[in-house]
Amino acid sequence: MPSLSQSLALGYVIVLQVLYLSFGTGGGIIIDLVLAAFIAVPVTAPIWLIASAVSPRISEAVLPGRPIEYYMTYKHPANFKYRGKRKIPMATFCQTYLDGDVKMDGDTLAILEKRHDWASFRLTFGFIYFALFKLIPKVVKDLYFHDDGYIHPAHERLDLGILRGFLGPRMMYTSGLVRDTNQQESLEEPENNKLGVICEKIHLNPYDRVLSIGYGWEAFANYARRIFLHVPFTGLNQTGEYTNIPHIRGGYKKIVCTHLAEHKGPGNFMALHMGPCEYADFFQHIHGLLADNGIFFLEVSGANESWQYEDLVWRLLMAKYVCLDAVPYASLASLIQRLDSAGLRVNRMENVGRHYSETVRKWYGNFVRNREALVAMYGSKIYRTFEFFLAYMVIIFGQGSANTYQIVVTKNPSSVNRTESELEVEESYRDLCE
Template sequence: MSSSEKISAETFEYNKTPPAPPAPPASTACGVRTTDYPSIKNAPLPAEGPGSGSFNNLLLGGALFIVPYWLKYKVGGGFWTFLFFACITSFPILMAFWATLSRIGARINEKTKLPGKGVEHYLKFKDAEDAKKYSGQNKIPMETFHEMYFEGKVEFKMDCLEAMELRHDWASWGFTISLFRFFLLGFIPEILVHSRSQDEEQVRDHYDRGDDFYAWFLGPRMIYTSGIISDINKAESLEEIQDNKLKVVCEKIGVKPGDRMLDIGCGWGTLAKYASVNHGAHVTGITLGRNQTKWGNDGLRRAGIPEEQSNILCMDYRDIPVPEGGYKVITCLEMAEHVGVKYFTSFLRQVYGMLDDDGCFLLQIAGLRKSWQFEDLIWGLFMNKYIFPGADASTPLGFFVGSLESAGFEVWHIDTHGVHYSTTLWYWYRNWMVNKEKVIAKYGERWFKIWEYFLAYSIIISRQGGATVYQITLHKNLNAYHRVEDIPRHHGFQGALKAPHDGFVPTWSTTGRKGLGMNGDEEKGGDPNDDDDEDDEAKRRRGRKLKEKIKEDM
């Protein structure tokens, strides 16, 4: 079967996700606390690396000024001579500065004790010179490692994920020449261009690779975005956490029967089908993937949803059709990263224009932490090079909020789902590994290794906060918007209000539990008719009644 051949959702045979190996008991043996929750892949060695704390902007600025000024002084000349030297020395200075700091920067802290077993304990090099170069405590730069791994020059001596969990013992975070080369010749031009043809080429090259390629790790839901854990003490299935996410999204946006819903970057159409079947929504899904369009529409028709109600369209987001009155709800789950920083604000303004004045917009978008570590940057450039080319709009949260508010939205609620994504990726990784022979037979060992490394590393990065995903619920910031109607869907508040409060008394009570009175004298608290001998159960009952009375008064 060629990679261009289509597969059918009805006939494709999904493998069941292999069970997770038992988690080691929680302990502090490595110097910091580890966990053993069944809901996630627990970190055996949660170590910190060097990062932004060792970065000195003043020192960098001084170097960028002093070097060209010194050269100007040596050759003579004025401002234009200085500017000339500044132009030709800036990038080499930046390279030298970043490369040096990434190698000599101190770890944020050294609370975590590394095993100190040496590179050869984890890796096997094909070439004797490489094995000699990277041995003992002579750690291999992570970017050098993954390039060699994809080329077959080095192999793991254990499971990829387990070796990556212990990467601080064998890898370093030094910036390499090839990393700078990609940043200058690959990453920067993509940020500056981000043309329609570039977006189309990159997305279709990625998502039209073959539905089976994705089905082998996404499983039967065919959802390429983060699921949601409902219980940290339970090992839910991949399908359960994805169903949780579909339920949460539809609940947050408050979609109702007959609502016009737009799903930008709908993938294989799973959310469109869920909202159509379970909520009676009239959904328009948008994707650039041809395979995804067919898969999504086939799924809608099999579910009994007519084309007049819901449909998946293959088109650029810039060409989205807008019905009269706009869309009541708009969702965009992990697509906006592909818009790019250059067009992010204009994209949000387009969404604003398509949304009904009383409508709801839910944006789920991958982000990075502002207090970065060098590891985060190396991982991010790897992702841009191999996994999501052109997806450069993954930034710290502040950029998203500022852009959304500038576009005219009011932020209603934000959730951070990084650890949920880690669990989702953990399932994807196990699915991918169980399908290893099939993937290699059709797509080759290089593609298998790239995705093996991507899934394993992303489990770790999203769990430890290097990258995350934000789910942001919004509406237009208009005076006429009735915000009171959103209160039932302020789920952060509702969850806190529904938490057990038995036995609590109002903080505004003049006499609380037995304690000091208004004059500092000890007095009996609570109801003045209380008996000192009232038992604890009676007090809890009284607290529940008081709570109910307060609710009635509110």
């Protein structure tokens, strides 16, 4: 990642130029802001380009050292300048691959695992243009005017069929919990492990009124009713519908949210992620729905505050080709701060990113097995897009560039004595670890 000295140097360059021009023109704060807006782009862009090109790899893994032609075949070789040991920027490769101008010679996931042998993670002019003039304005706009009707243009044709292509019949868009990576488990086994852990973490009992949010809530309801036959459930697939959840007297004793998702248009599942800009309102609403002595189980993906250029490139690729709202993942610190601001108290947090990586690996296997049907229904470009990003998600979450957190939360009223319940949580947690 850029060092503190690099970040400070960039800031000093911009500030000094703004001050010089401001004093020269006799302008005030408005002039300063206007000058900063015009100076920041031409100063920042080349610094980003140079820094991303010269930053060394952090990993010390030994690379095979094979030429780029070993991993891929160009459709029109004469049009490409990346040959031999000259590495192709990942942004350029992604666009070329999705357009069908290059073919990976082997399994996509296997080749991406060797990506440092043939790809670089320097930023390109196209990436910087996208970040400065499309992504950042969209994020800033969402802070004030969230566009619920926005659909990524690449996915206007999509429906839940593409989700079924990799999630399977249970449609659980959430991390499983893998007990043994040395055994070949079906997708349903880690899913069942996860559902059992949720029931234990929320101390489910037959008298609870449960609200379940996220794709696969039906599977959770069916699993819970195998333990307690008549547990009353209210469920919805997407958090974008949370304002329509009926309030009940006394509140829900247990709320489970395994996926922050929004509905963006009829029959369309994109964007698949609620952006951090909406977290505050969502958590405030959850606070109003939850009983004073209730438990809220939240699973959410988050980014690291420290990063390297591959992490940045990955997030920009996701924003450009898959889901604009999925990119500004909140860090764990900002996520907990939002929960705290909503009057919610974090009792337990676990990072299950490695489990999520193994879950996505199983999704990727399902997707590849359904290739013919998916290509026939959605076309080869849509298939390549999801194949590429599912494979890359296995890597990103596996190496810790992004994380998935399971957080057990309660309300924080002074009128509730939590000594007994927190001791039960501690005992349950020890049992899970044994």
